[in-house]
Amino acid sequence: MIKNSSHGGRRPKVDPSVNRYVVRFNAKENARFLAMFEQSEADNKAAFIKHFLFQKPFKVFYVDENTRIFIDRLSGFNALYRTIGVSYDNLVATLNQNFTEKKASAALEEIKKLMIRLISVSQDIAALAQKFDEEWSQKSR
Structure with a gap:
């Protein structure tokens, strides 16, 4: 018998991000990281780290x-x-x-x-x- 597979849920991604890495910061490094993250106005921390690692430019806006x-x-x-x-x-x-x-x-x-x-x-x-x-x-x- 041929089974029709109609599983619910969303379709799988073409290129899923499955590789993960862990970085640990001390308090001082974490404060510096959070300050840089807030200045970049990135959507999330993962996107910010990716942009930073791969040297993609990000914008920093200062409100004077x-x-x-x-x-x-x-x-x-x-x-x-x-x-x-x-x-x-x-x-x-x-x-x-x-x-x-x-x-x-x-x-x-x-x-x-x-x-x-x-x-x-x-x-x-x-x-x-x-x-x-x-x-x-x-x-x-």
């Missing part, structure tokens, strides 16, 4: 707290810049629609104040970017 602070502050400046720009556009539209000459001159004064504020914010953005560039160039030396 100063960069995050810079980006947050720059985003805040950009939001303020947009808010001032929208206020400016609304004021000009209102001025064009239905203001008398006296009210228009008052509105122009308001526009002048907003433009001065906009220039100030632009200078703050440029100063922050300049400061960041100087600090970054000092760190990279």
